[in-house]
Amino acid sequence: MKLNERSVAYYATCSSPPDKTGFLLKKGDRNPAYHRRWCVLKGNLLFYFEERESREPLGVIVLEGCTVELCDSESAEFAFAVRFECTRARVYKLAADGAVAMESWVKALSRASFDYMRLVVRELEYQLEEARQGATSPWAKGRGKRPLVHGGGERCGAGGGGGRGGAHPRPTLCVSRASAPVGLQGSLSQDPEVSEEGVLSLGNLGKENGVSWNKPLGLANGVGEVGVSGMVWEGELDDGDGEIPPPIPPRRKTPGGSLESPVSPGTGCFSKLHDWYGKEVAELRVEWLQSQ
Amino acid sequence: MRFNEKELVFLSRQPSERAAELGMKGPKKGDVMKRRLVKLIVNFLFYFRTDEEEPIGALLLEQCRVEREDDLNFSIVFLDEAERKYVFECDSKEQCLEWIEAIIKASYEFMRKNLVFYRSEIQRLTGKDPLEQYGISDETRFQASSGLPPLPPPPT
Numbered sequence: 001m002k003l004n005e006r007s008v009a010y011y012a013t014c015s016s017p018p019d020k021t022g023f024l025l026k027k028g029d030r031n032p033a034y035h036r037r038w039c040v041l042k043g044n045l046l047f048y049f050e051e052r053e054s055r056e057p058l059g060v061i062v063l064e065g066c067t068v069e070l071c072d073s074e075s076a077e078f079a080f081a082v083r084f085e086c087t088r089a090r091v092y093k094l095a096a097d098g099a100v101a102m103e104s105w106v107k108a109l110s111r112a113s114f115d116y117m118r119l120v121v122r123e124l125e126y127q128l129e130e131a132r133q134g135a136t137s138p139w140a141k142g143r144g145k146r147p148l149v150h151g152g153g154e155r156c157g158a159g160g161g162g163g164r165g166g167a168h169p170r171p172t173l174c175v176s177r178a179s180a181p182v183g184l185q186g187s188l189s190q191d192p193e194v195s196e197e198g199v200l201s202l203g204n205l206g207k208e209n210g211v212s213w214n215k216p217l218g219l220a221n222g223v224g225e226v227g228v229s230g231m232v233w234e235g236e237l238d239d240g241d242g243e244i245p246p247p248i249p250p251r252r253k254t255p256g257g258s259l260e261s262p263v264s265p266g267t268g269c270f271s272k273l274h275d276w277y278g279k280e281v282a283e284l285r286v287e288w289l290q291s292q
Numbered sequence: 293m294r295f296n297e298k299e300l301v302f303l304s305r306q307p308s309e310r311a312a313e314l315g316m317k318g319p320k321k322g323d324v325m326k327r328r329l330v331k332l333i334v335n336f337l338f339y340f341r342t343d344e345e346e347p348i349g350a351l352l353l354e355q356c357r358v359e360r361e362d363d364l365n366f367s368i369v370f371l372d373e374a375e376r377k378y379v380f381e382c383d384s385k386e387q388c389l390e391w392i393e394a395i396i397k398a399s400y401e402f403m404r405k406n407l408v409f410y411r412s413e414i415q416r417l418t419g420k421d422p423l424e425q426y427g428i429s430d431e432t433r434f435q436a437s438s439g440l441p442p443l444p445p446p447p448t
Binding site: 065124 | 294296297298300334335336346347348350352354356370400401410411413414417418422423431433434
C-alpha cells in the first residue's frame with residue numbers, strides 16, 4: 001500500500017512541537033536484538049530515527065487501534081509493548097532507560113490516538129457549552145434547546161468516533177491498562193445512580209453555538225448529529241458482541257453542588273426542566289398566535 | 293521509511309467519517325483522473341479501486357492544505373511539496389464543500405488547536421482547568437505551546 005511517505009517524514013521533522021521525544025530501545029523488525037532509537041511522538045504517530053541528528057526517520061508506527069502494556073522481557077528492563085488488534089499483527093517491543101521514563105512513555109503512547117484526542121475535544125466542547133449557558137441566559141440561545149440530551153442512539157461521552165465495530169478498542173480517558181487506574185478511570189466508572197438526567201451526551205451542541213473560531217466547530221468530526229448533511233456513519237453504537245458500552249462521564253456539578261441550573265431553579269430533575277422549557281414554548285406559541 | 297502497513301490496512305477497513313466514490317488525480321505530471329473509493333478515517337485518507345478491498349494507498353492529512361479548485365473539485369497539497377497536488381472531483385457542489393470541511397477537520401493538529409482554545413475559554417469562563425478532573429492537565433499534547441522545544445531543523 002502506498003503512503004505519502006515524504007510528507008509523513010516531513011511531519012516528523014517539521015517545526016510543529018512533538019508530544020514526546022527520547023531514546024528508547026526498540027526490538028528489531030526481524031532482528032530480535034534491541035536497538036537504541038531516537039523516538040519522536042507527534043499526534044498519533046511514533047517516529048523512530050537511527051540517531052538524534054538523523055535527517056529522516058527510519059520508520060513510523062501509526063498508533064490507532066492499539067493498546068500499550070507493560071511487559072516482561074528477558075533482554076531488556078523497563079519494557080513495554082504496543083499491541084495492535086488485527087490478526088497476525090506485530091507487537092512492537094520497546095524499553096525505556098528507567099521506571100520513570102517507562103511510565104511516561106506508556107502514558108503518552110496510550111493517549112496518542114486520534115480517537116482519544118477527539119474524545120477529549122468533544123468533552124471540552126460540551127463543557128464549554130455548559131459554561132456558556134451558565135454565563136448567559138439560556139434564552140439568548142436557541143429556544144427549546146435541551147441542555148441535557150438522553151444518550152440513546154448517540155455516542156455517550158467516552159465513545160469512540162464513528163461507533164466502530166467490536167474489533168476496535170474503545171478509547172477511554174484512562175491511563176494504560178497495565179497501571180493502576182489513576183484519577184480518571186475511577187471517575188468514569190458507571191455511576192449507579194445515573195438516571196435520565198444524569199446521562200450526559202455531547203449531542204445537540206448546535207451550530208447555533210458556533211465557537212468564535214475560524215471554522216464552525218459544531219460540525220467537528222464525529223459529533224453524533226444525524227442531521228449533519230452528508231455525514232456517513234458506517235458503524236453502529238451497539239456492536240452486538242456484548243462488549244460493555246463506554247462509561248458515562250461523571251455528573252457535572254455546578255458550583256452550588258447541584259445539577260440545577262442557576263437560572264431555572266427547581267429544574268434539577270430532567271422532567272421538571274423539560275416541563276419548564278415546554279411552558280416557555282407554549283407561551284411563545286400563544287404570543288405568536290395572538291400577534292397574527 | 294518503514295511503516296506498520298498491516299495495521300494501516302486494518303485501519304482502512306474500520307468505519308469511516310466519510311466515504312464516497314470520487315474522481316482522483318495524482319500529483320505526477322502524467323496522472324489522470326480516475327474513479328476511486330475514498331475513505332476518511334482519523335487523519336488518513338485511504339483510496340481504493342472501486343471494486344477492491346485493499347486500499348491502493350493512504351494520505352496522512354497533516355501539514356497539508358485543502359483548497360477549492362472549482363465548483364466540483366478540491367485539491368490537497370502537502371506543505372513540503374507545494375507544487376504537487378492531489379485533485380478530487382465530486383458529484384456536486386455540496387459534496388465538494390463537505391469533503392473540504394471534513395478533511396480540514398481531520399487533522400490531529402486541527403483538533404489540538406480546538407482543544408487548546410476550548411480549554412482556555414473554559415478556564416476563562418469558569419476559572420477552572422477542565423482537564424484537571426481527569427488528571428491530564430500536564431500532558432504535553434494539551435498545552436498551548438508544548439513544553440518541548442521545537443525540533444532543530446534537519447542539517448542541510
